[in-house]
Amino acid sequence: MDLMTYKISHAPANAYYIPNFITEDEEKSIMNNIYAAPKPKWKELAHRRLQNWGGLPHPKGMVAEAIPQWLQQQMDKISALHVFGEKKPNHVLVNEYLPGQGIMPHEDGPLFYPTITTINVGSHTILEFYMPVNSEESEDTLPLSSRHIGSLLLEPRSLLILQDNMYTSFLHGISQVTEDSITDNIFNIDRCEAQVGDTLVRGTRVSLTIRHVPKVLKANMIFGKRR
Numbered sequence: 001m002d003l004m005t006y007k008i009s010h011a012p013a014n015a016y017y018i019p020n021f022i023t024e025d026e027e028k029s030i031m032n033n034i035y036a037a038p039k040p041k042w043k044e045l046a047h048r049r050l051q052n053w054g055g056l057p058h059p060k061g062m063v064a065e066a067i068p069q070w071l072q073q074q075m076d077k078i079s080a081l082h083v084f085g086e087k088k089p090n091h092v093l094v095n096e097y098l099p100g101q102g103i104m105p106h107e108d109g110p111l112f113y114p115t116i117t118t119i120n121v122g123s124h125t126i127l128e129f130y131m132p133v134n135s136e137e138s139e140d141t142l143p144l145s146s147r148h149i150g151s152l153l154l155e156p157r158s159l160l161i162l163q164d165n166m167y168t169s170f171l172h173g174i175s176q177v178t179e180d181s182i183t184d185n186i187f188n189i190d191r192c193e194a195q196v197g198d199t200l201v202r203g204t205r206v207s208l209t210i211r212h213v214p215k216v217l218k219a220n221m222i223f224g225k226r227r
């Protein structure tokens with residue numbers, strides 16, 4: 001697969017969008033596996049819920065946990081695209097959004113290698129990008145709406161890859177709405193099934209954010225070596 005074919009030329013930095021990265025059968029099986037997880041695997045937040053696979057990222061290092069085969073398979077497919085350099089993805093964050101749910105604009109922080117890959121399952125969403133405020137400015141003088149630079153439409157079964165500047169120079173977030181108007185402010189609209197003028201009604205979306213966590217602790221570094 002030649003990644004360059006999928007580069008989003010209108011995006012302000014390195015971003016790639018691969019429609020139909022997974023098949024409908026794979027999508028169903030991913031959904032089944034995610035919903036088969038025991039209830040405590042879900043972490044409930046105010047506006048979404050999530051599952052961590054591979055461990056819990058932590059400034060002191062992630063205690064690695066085994067990744068099930070159904071996820072590893074997808075991670076290997078992404079590895080094959082060489083988007084993590086010499087590294088391999090070792091962590092998956094699953095987010096579930098019901099219609100009307102979203103995520104506040106944020107940066108993903110220093111715990112991850114600067115490539116984010118996301119498999120999109122179930123429903124579309126719109127990922128919005130914003131300029132951050134620097135220390136001299138405040139939210140009052142530069143409201144979020146004035147800092148919006150554009151967005152990406154993520155259709156079901158697609159893969160999104162964001163790198164470097166896209167990761168460090170902008171905030172990303174998902175608005176808490178139940179439908180989205182498709183406008184020409186969507187960087188990848190020419191790669192989507194939807195067209196400018198459409199209104200897309202949101203269903204339940206599950207995203208798999210697949211990343212590389214550089215700092216990993218071996219269990220014996222915590223408990224001491226046992227022989």
Ligand SMILES: O=C(O)CCC(=O)C(=O)O
Nearest residue numbers: 093095103108118207209
């Ligand atoms: O659901 C998504 O695609 C975005 C998730 C996200 O930005 C995060 O969990 O940091």
Ligand SMILES: [Fe+2]
Nearest residue numbers: 106107108172
């Ligand atoms: Fe994020």
